[in-house]
Amino acid sequence: MVLEAALGSKHLNQTEKALIGLRSMIMAGRFKTGQRLPEIAVSEQLGISRTPLRQAMDRLVAEGLLDRISTGGCRVARFTKEDIADAIQIRGVIEGTAARMAAERGADPDLLAHAKSILSQIDTALSESGGIDFDAYVSANRAFHDIIAHLSGSALMIRELDRMAQLPLASPSAFLSDQELIPDFQESLKHAQRQHRTILEAIENREGSRAEALAREHARLALMNFNYLTEQKPARARNVPGLALLTEK
Structure with a gap:
């Protein structure tokens, strides 16, 4: 629909x-x-x-x-598990570079303010009385990762991160529709939000190396979820958009 x-x-x-x-x-x-x-x-x-x-x-x-x-x-195209794992890690490297550039160059104050408002939206989505407002979380999470690219001040970085996000299962939201398959899913979202805040804090404090390391570590959440789905829930994971493209070789 x-x-x-x-x-x-x-x-x-x-x-x-x-x-x-x-x-x-x-x-x-x-x-x-x-x-x-x-x-x-x-x-x-x-x-x-x-x-x-x-x-x-x-x-x-x-x-x-x-x-x-x-x-x-x-x-x-054909994709192996190694291809997808590589794509996720490469996204983390590029996003980490964007975060470092944002910190070292000095991020635009208006963009920083907008990033903070996005994180507030995520907080609200995670604190709904009836449970997580999942649609709101997905939308705000996508917006946060998008603004990291823009904080870098580099048109090339924006374009590359947009391209990476289109690769199968490499986007920041790749596994957010499969919460019933992933253990402690709600806690993982809260952990991701804590990482969002530390990344933005490092950018604002102009700590380039720290911002890069935090962003790269954040991408590992997607890699962990991917490994869990393909190794622990392979039959059900075939219904996850993109996993149907996986081949053994």
Whole structure:
């Protein structure tokens, strides 16, 4: 229903509609890894022409979700557990570098204030009387990680972190929809929030090395959850968006 709502938005152009729809189909495992993408069928299902679909395919090749075929067209990429683990750790390295740059260069005061307001939103989401306001948490968590990139003051860093976040299971929110599979999930969110605050504190205090180390450690939460799902809950984990792309080799 979320995908249908997004695709039905009047604010999306045809290429954006193709990109959102195709990425969602791939992440949901609608195509087998290594399968050639059926362009005609996909364009009909998404209600778009093949021109915006091919533009979306170009973007997904750049993201790594699709591979070019020498004879023409694209196929769904294959990912091993090692590939995903590497992607998560690389995101941590890049995000850590962004945090260090923000601290050493001196972050924009308005952006820092906005980051603090985002953390307040997360606090509110975590303290709901009826339990965690999960949708609010996911939205604010995504906003916090996005603003870390902007705090760096580097357009290149913003672009690279955006690209990394599109890789299967490498984004900061990759496992937040699978809370029933992960032990002590609510406590892990609270721990993540404590890390958010220490990262921002280090940036504000212009402690570059500390900010970098904290951001890299924060990314390890996603790696721990990924390892738990694939090693302890492999059967149920196949329903997690993106894990359908995993292959043994």
